[in-house]
Amino acid sequence: xxIFSSLTRDQKESIGLLQVGTFLEYFDLMLYVHMAVxxxxxxxxxxxxxxxxxxxxxxxxxxxxxxxxxxxxxxxxGDHIGRKPTIVxxxxxxxxxxxxxxxxxxxxQIGITAAWGVTICRIVQGxxxxxxIIGAEIYLTETIKIPARYPVTALLxxxxxxxxxxxxxxxxxxxxxxxxxxxxxxVGAAIAVVGAFARTRLRETPEFLEMKRQWLxxxxxxxxLEGDPVHGAAYNAAWKEPIRAKTLASFFFIACGxxxxxxxxxxxxxxxxxxxxxxxxxxxxxxxxxxxxxxLVTSIFITYFSSRIHPLKINKVRGxxxxxxxxxxxxxxxxxxxxxxLFLVQAFILIVAFQDIPSFAVFMSHFPLYRRFTFASFxxxxxxxxxxxxxxxxxxxxxSYFGHFGLWLIALPTAFGFLYGINHFKELERKRSxxxxxxxxxx
Numbered sequence: 001x002x003i004f005s006s007l008t009r010d011q012k013e014s015i016g017l018l019q020v021g022t023f024l025e026y027f028d029l030m031l032y033v034h035m036a037v038x039x040x041x042x043x044x045x046x047x048x049x050x051x052x053x054x055x056x057x058x059x060x061x062x063x064x065x066x067x068x069x070x071x072x073x074x075x076x077x078g079d080h081i082g083r084k085p086t087i088v089x090x091x092x093x094x095x096x097x098x099x100x101x102x103x104x105x106x107x108x109q110i111g112i113t114a115a116w117g118v119t120i121c122r123i124v125q126g127x128x129x130x131x132x133i134i135g136a137e138i139y140l141t142e143t144i145k146i147p148a149r150y151p152v153t154a155l156l157x158x159x160x161x162x163x164x165x166x167x168x169x170x171x172x173x174x175x176x177x178x179x180x181x182x183x184x185x186x187v188g189a190a191i192a193v194v195g196a197f198a199r200t201r202l203r204e205t206p207e208f209l210e211m212k213r214q215w216l217x218x219x220x221x222x223x224x225l226e227g228d229p230v231h232g233a234a235y236n237a238a239w240k241e242p243i244r245a246k247t248l249a250s251f252f253f254i255a256c257g258x259x260x261x262x263x264x265x266x267x268x269x270x271x272x273x274x275x276x277x278x279x280x281x282x283x284x285x286x287x288x289x290x291x292x293x294x295x296l297v298t299s300i301f302i303t304y305f306s307s308r309i310h311p312l313k314i315n316k317v318r319g320x321x322x323x324x325x326x327x328x329x330x331x332x333x334x335x336x337x338x339x340x341x342l343f344l345v346q347a348f349i350l351i352v353a354f355q356d357i358p359s360f361a362v363f364m365s366h367f368p369l370y371r372r373f374t375f376a377s378f379x380x381x382x383x384x385x386x387x388x389x390x391x392x393x394x395x396x397x398x399x400s401y402f403g404h405f406g407l408w409l410i411a412l413p414t415a416f417g418f419l420y421g422i423n424h425f426k427e428l429e430r431k432r433s434x435x436x437x438x439x440x441x442x443x
Contacts, residue, residue, distance in 0.1 A: 010203065011143060015152055017202055018087075018136045019159045025091055025133070026163030028098045028188040029125055032118075033266075035171045038181065038281045042106045043118045065389070067381030070127030071134075075374030078135055083142070083373070084202045087135040093128035095193045097121045102185035133160070134377040141361040142205040142369075150311050154303040154358035161296040168289040175282040243368050243375065250424035251363050252379045253417035254315075257354020259387035260414050261322070264329075264407075265291060265349045268395065269342055277339045287343065295350045299357060306358035312426050315359050319419045321352040326411035330404040354418040359425070366428050387414070 007015070032039060078086040101121045107114045133156065140153045170184045266288055273279035273287070302314060325348060336342045356363065367375050391410060398406030 007144070007148060014143060014202055015140065015155070018139060019155060021087070021091055022133060022136050022156050023159040023163045023166075024191045024194060025094055025128075026160040027167045027191055028094050028163075030164040031098075031167040031171065031184055031188050032101070032122060032125075033167075035175075035181065035184065035285070038171075038175055038285075039118070041281075042108075042181070043104075043114045044107060045112075045115075065126075065385055066123050067126050067385050068378055071377035071381040072374065074127075074135070075377045078138070078373030078377070079371060082204050083135055083139045084204050086373070087139065087202065088200055090128040090135065094125060095189055097124040097128070098185055099189040102182050102189055134373070134380055137360050138364055138373055138376065139202070139205055141364045147307060149361045150306040150358050151303050153361040154299070154306050154311070157355070157357040158296065158299045158303055161292060161299050165289070165292045165296055168285060168292050172282065172285045172289055175285055243366075243371070246424060247366055247428070248375065248379060250421035251367075251376070252383050252421075254354070254356055254363070254421035254425075255380050255383035256387045256414055257319075257322075257418040258356070259384050260391050260411060261349050261353035261355075263388065263391040263395075264411075265295075265346045265353075267392070269346060272333075272342065273339060279339070287339075291343075291346055291350060294347045295353075298351050298353075302358055310429070311359035311362055312422055312429060315355075315422050316419070316426070318352050319354060319415065319422055322354050323412075323415040323419065325349065325352055326407070326415050329407055329411065333404045354415065359422075362425060362429060366425065 074086050074090060077089070098121075101118065104117050104121070105114055136156055137153050140156070141149060144152045167184075167188075170187060173179070174181055174184050270279075270284055273284060279287070305314060329345070329349075332345050333342070336345065364372060364376060394410055395406060398409055402409070
């Protein structure tokens, strides 16, 4: 893309390091998610299909429940110490947790302790991944200028998908050829160590360094105005850029969208595939490999078009198509007579998924710099924790009462919330005269 020609050598190096690090980080995070259909049988007691569904939901949600706490911790570190240290620390934590999982005894060896052990590792992985991806996206938002900022931050999602694709590839290879599952986690641990060392080469973002200089000036100025509360209060008001509750709520609603689509595409159909079409764990992992491949291609196309069309316009089109899909989804599932038809439904869910890509940099530009990391990471992690719990457990029980039509009770409010959030940020961009900056208006 021609827009990258304006980037400096340091900026290109930072982009490369963050892409590689994010790829490695998400390989480790998604490894257990995609192998859960096998690993849940190893680390948890054998159970009936209903309980197995609950255990699968628990395995997914265990990596998310404590994310908001991690967001407050790493958000404080990111806003007070620096973006770079946060990224390096979270990558190192991921490496340690993956190493522990590679050596963890099974349920057959130590009983319920194995279930608790793997759950704790998943919690640690979830917390570290939250700081990593948000930290990387904020780093690029503060380092790269418009219009290159949009495709550069969107590239991080491409790296996430590549990491998930590699995790699925290794999971499929291990399960298909009867290899020891621990081999996959040893590879993951080694990959995370490489990512942590690679990111030590990053430099702190210019915006954060400038904020620290201004912070120091503020402290000195406040000391000089200690006896002048009127002028001191005025200075503090100027320093503390306000953020509207509507903006926070809009970002939260947008962030709620992808957990629903991820669960529907990769987990919701698994019981149907097992019970109706006789799929084995290896079959499901192989199927998911092609789904992630579709997700990767979609992310690449979206990244490309974000250099020519304003990102919010892309999100709006996907949101409308996603809403139409959610309305028709129960009918599509009921009338699917073979696994190929279900695969097409899963693929379309990923193509029109309610994602923040490629508009994350747009959202961050409307957050105050000195509270950006904390606000973004907390809302992002809280949305995922709530939505994965609601979808994972809620759809199990809603399905028992309403069948596949129970999807509407979660999917439709999520879709409308996503579109509401996109429209709010669209109005904010119009006030800045940036909405039509990348390409012609299509709204």
